[in-house]
Amino acid sequence: MADDGSRKRQRLETGAATDASLEIQRDEEFWFRDGSIVLIARNIAFRVYQGLIAEQSDIFRDLFAVPQPMNPDMMDDCPAVHLSDSPEDLRHLLRVLLPSQNRYFLKPLKGESIDFAEVSAIIRLAHKYGIQDVQDQALSYLKISFTDKFSDHIDDHHEGPVAFELNDVRAIAVVNLARLVGADSMLPVALYRCSQLGSEIIHGFSREDGTREQLTADDLGRCINGKMALVRASVMAAFRILLAPLSAEACMDGHCGRKDLAHVLDDLAQDDDLITYRVLTPWLPECDMFCKNCHDTLLSRDLKERRNIWLQLPSFMGVAVEGWGGAGRAN
Ligand SMILES: [Zn+2]
Structure with a gap:
């Protein structure tokens, strides 16, 4: 089928905003020729296996079960579902759900580092799509650095699998992740680390998909009071x-x-x-x-x-x- 590029598509999810002026591109990593469903994140299409994804997430299963409109969105003979996630985030989640490399039987060996952007994306999307065990695994890596156990060298906990330096602005994202999933035990150290920041505590930082990660006004106030x-x-x-x-x-x-x-x-x-x-x-x-x-x-x-x-x-x-x-x- 040749309708993969120029068709203007409306997003299925409320509040999602596809830039319809851009052509939809096939993802280079997740485009299986025998895939049975196409997930579209912004302007990137991922052709994957519907049953395998639905089996791992009730949210995806329900999403796929939504009755299609009179003219269902199709791409290469597959039903196409628009998501509000960024392609960068979705790719991280698909690497876990459909691994073609980096398959782990045991967790990474000591000294092997894990990219924070990957951990952050997996926690957010695993939470959104109800994939609890994957969310717990990703959180467990962060909990090594954002511990609730006293250590004589608490600030040296940046040697965990996700590397954090002192004054690391990404502590802002850790606060937001802890808030998102209700991981309260991570908040004291995450807010403590934020309170060490200078003016970047206001501006936050850009995620790899370009969105901005910032503290809420309430948490910003907590850091200012906490610093004093x-x-x-x-x-x-x-x-x-x-x-x-x-x-x-x-x-x-x-x-x-x-x-x-x-x-x-x-x-x-x-x-x-x-x-x-x-x-x-x-x-x-x-x-x-x-x-x-x-x-x-x-x-x-x-x-x-x-x-x-x-x-x-x-x-x-x-x-x-x-x-x-x-x-x-x-x-
Ligand atoms: Zn003495």
């Missing part, structure tokens, strides 16, 4: 760590406890991590002003303070998380 709460907590923690007396007997130098606090703070302030909103990052390990024993004492105070801040993190970030800091979570 974090700075306050950080200052209080630093004073509690440094002001409590050090044991003169344990001190190897004999004068750690007599150091001038203003001088100590001034020296530590050279380190960006001291008394900032990045309060979960340990800063004392870099400090070399104290003897080994006194330094160890300060480190244990620092750990205690950060653990305490961790317990309050949901409250600082303006969210409620059931069971936060409960058994198995505070350590």
Whole structure:
């Protein structure tokens, strides 16, 4: 059939907007010659297997079952269904539902990274199309970095399968994904990471399909309030760590406890991590002003303070998380 290009098509889904002025192109990756249905996302057509897709998603099954209008949309003798998703997102989902490569029996080996855009698209579309097990798998990768378990080095959790750097603007997308699927346990760390951002917290970033990822006004407000709460907590923690007396007997130098606090703070302030909103990052390990024993004492105070801040993190970030800091979570 030669009607694959120029026909103007109306979208099946409410609110969808095909640019009818563009020709519909066959997707290079998902165009099976014996496919039985054509999914059209924007101006890209995917010819796939109706039964295989419907079997994995009740939403798709219902969508395919919608009675076609008098002149059903056809493409290459297959019924064509218009979706409101971007072709980039749909391609990521189809790679999971109809894998022709990268088939996983076991999850990726340690050290193997997964593209965030892929994880994000799969969570959003698996949620939309009711493919719970796929959604859970994709979320589990994010939960390694956006944990609800206290770690001595919470900010080092960017070595998970989805790489996140500190000040990574994609934390905005993680907040939105957690909101979308109700993964509340990810919100405290995701909002905490957003609160570390500069002005990009307002503008967000562009997804690979060109759409903009931004925080809602409410979550933006939570990050602004959270940042102030974090700075306050950080200052209080630093004073509690440094002001409590050090044991003169344990001190190897004999004068750690007599150091001038203003001088100590001034020296530590050279380190960006001291008394900032990045309060979960340990800063004392870099400090070399104290003897080994006194330094160890300060480190244990620092750990205690950060653990305490961790317990309050949901409250600082303006969210409620059931069971936060409960058994198995505070350590
Ligand atoms: Zn000492």
